[in-house]
Amino acid sequence: MFQKYVFPRNVSAAVHLLNEHRGNARIMAGGTDLILDLQNGKYSTDCIVDITRIEELKQISEENGNIVIGAAVTHNQATKSFLVQQNAAALAQASAAVGSQQIRNISTIVGNVVSAQPAADSAVALFALDAQVRVVSADGLTVMPIENLYAGIGKSTIDSTLSLVTAVLIKKVEPGEGSAFVRLEQRKALTLPMLNTAVKISVKDQRIKEARIVMAPVGIGPVRATESEAFLKDKMPSEEVLQEAGRLAAENANPRDSLVRGSRNYRLAVLPVLVRRALEQAINNAEGGGF
Amino acid sequence: MSYLQLKCIVNGDLVELDIEPSELLIDVLRDRLNLTGVKKGCKKGECGACTIIMNGDAVNSCLVPAARAQGAVIETIEGISKTGRLHPLQQCFIENGAIQCGYCTPGMIMSAKALLDKNPHPTKQEIREALAGNLCRCTGYVKIEKAVEQAAKIIFEITEGRGTSK
Numbered sequence: 406m407f408q409k410y411v412f413p414r415n416v417s418a419a420v421h422l423l424n425e426h427r428g429n430a431r432i433m434a435g436g437t438d439l440i441l442d443l444q445n446g447k448y449s450t451d452c453i454v455d456i457t458r459i460e461e462l463k464q465i466s467e468e469n470g471n472i473v474i475g476a477a478v479t480h481n482q483a484t485k486s487f488l489v490q491q492n493a494a495a496l497a498q499a500s501a502a503v504g505s506q507q508i509r510n511i512s513t514i515v516g517n518v519v520s521a522q523p524a525a526d527s528a529v530a531l532f533a534l535d536a537q538v539r540v541v542s543a544d545g546l547t548v549m550p551i552e553n554l555y556a557g558i559g560k561s562t563i564d565s566t567l568s569l570v571t572a573v574l575i576k577k578v579e580p581g582e583g584s585a586f587v588r589l590e591q592r593k594a595l596t597l598p599m600l601n602t603a604v605k606i607s608v609k610d611q612r613i614k615e616a617r618i619v620m621a622p623v624g625i626g627p628v629r630a631t632e633s634e635a636f637l638k639d640k641m642p643s644e645e646v647l648q649e650a651g652r653l654a655a656e657n658a659n660p661r662d663s664l665v666r667g668s669r670n671y672r673l674a675v676l677p678v679l680v681r682r683a684l685e686q687a688i689n690n691a692e693g694g695g696f
Numbered sequence: 697m698s699y700l701q702l703k704c705i706v707n708g709d710l711v712e713l714d715i716e717p718s719e720l721l722i723d724v725l726r727d728r729l730n731l732t733g734v735k736k737g738c739k740k741g742e743c744g745a746c747t748i749i750m751n752g753d754a755v756n757s758c759l760v761p762a763a764r765a766q767g768a769v770i771e772t773i774e775g776i777s778k779t780g781r782l783h784p785l786q787q788c789f790i791e792n793g794a795i796q797c798g799y800c801t802p803g804m805i806m807s808a809k810a811l812l813d814k815n816p817h818p819t820k821q822e823i824r825e826a827l828a829g830n831l832c833r834c835t836g837y838v839k840i841e842k843a844v845e846q847a848a849k850i851i852f853e854i855t856e857g858r859g860t861s862k
């Protein structure tokens with residue numbers, strides 16, 4: 406596998422190491438995917454640049470109206486964080502659904518995004534929450550919407566031999582805003598999601614001002630339910646309205662038959678129910694119902 | 697190849713040894729330190745047989761590069777009965793028939809210990825969540841859950857009796 410294993414002390418040292426090795430060094434955060442990818446030959450590298458000891462990347466903090474989740478923050482750390490629970494209920498729920506206790510103690514939110522698996526739990530939540538990511542390379546810092554990270558199934562636009570995502574940014578909730586994450590799965594742990602949905606909603610004077618509905622895996626990367634989002638605008642969230650929103654969401658979904666995740670027909674039939682539940686929970690969350 | 701000098705605490709003892717950068721913690725524990733209670737099942741993070749406690753958290757040692765154990769405090773099944781007396785979790789697993797072939801047991805017990813160290817009065821749901829990453833092909837889990845519940849009670853009685861909080 407690799408011949409060198411290093412712990413840079415800060416982000417610029419990490420970037421420096423990548424440069425020095427010209428494509429033969431690779432960033433590792435939790436490593437729960439990467440270790441296996443290195444074993445089965447999906448990637449190979451001479452040098453692992455382990456970023457989990459960079460102090461600033463281990464923090465969940467508040468900055469100019471955003472919460473900032475560093476690249477070394479684990480799923481369990483996020484699930485238990487009061488800041489995340491308050492401002493990003495969908496992310497707290499999604500992080501709790503990843504793998505198992507042992508995995509969540511190591512695996513990171515940012516790693517989940519960079520792995521670019523089509524239904525990655527925390528990534529689906531971050532799409533709904535309209536998150537931004539900070540990317541640092543030799544050319545400096547760029548901030549981009551999380552959508553820009555998906556290049557295809559399991560493919561990220563981030564080349565971890567050249568750059569690293571240092572953090573994700575989520576806008577703090579305003580009054581009337583809430584979010585939720587709902588997962589369909591075969592068992593309660595260690596299973597791939599059959600379907601994931603996440604919703605962020607903003608309600609004012611009992612009407613829905615805006616809804617962001619994200620579903621996966623029903624296409625390449627997480628997919629927005631645009632029809633449903635448009636339909637919900639300015640509606641009162643009655644039972645019928647939410648049901649119709651669920652039905653419309655399925656129109657944007659194109660799931661494949663899958664031995665692991667279930668048949669296309671089955672998943673198209675349950676998707677509306679999941680979307681409705683996610684909407685109900687998000688509205689409840691917006692009304693201060695916690696998660 | 698440049699070797700790394702690994703320094704960490706394993707089951708209360710300071711361990712210093714040279715490792716290859718690509719070695720996994722599971723292999724260092726089993727093959728170098730002879731801690732073969734750390735079981736190798738899937739080597740993919742899916743079965744939990746290799747579970748150890750690292751800096752207080754349960755982790756799959758098959759997914760942790762050994763280099764990351766630098767400076768860490770590590771506990772394996774071998775470390776929990778060092779006095780020669782069984783740990784209450786071990787005792788309760790035996791008494792409840794929570795062991796059949798025993799392959800999953802060290803991992804189960806380490807996951808349970810990580811839970812009880814932080815949360816001495818777990819609910820059934822919390823026990824299930826803590827053990828969800830540990831597969832058992834023999835027992836059917838009900839007895840394991842019971843064993844953990846009972847061990848929690850015993851540990852609480854012992855520590856309360858002593859008047860400490862740990």
Ligand code: FES
Pocket residue numbers: 735736737738739740741742743744745746747756757758759
């Ligand atoms: S051997 Fe590590 S989880 Fe199975």
Ligand code: FES
Pocket residue numbers: 794795796797798799800801831832833834835
């Ligand atoms: S006792 Fe045999 S696998 Fe659990």
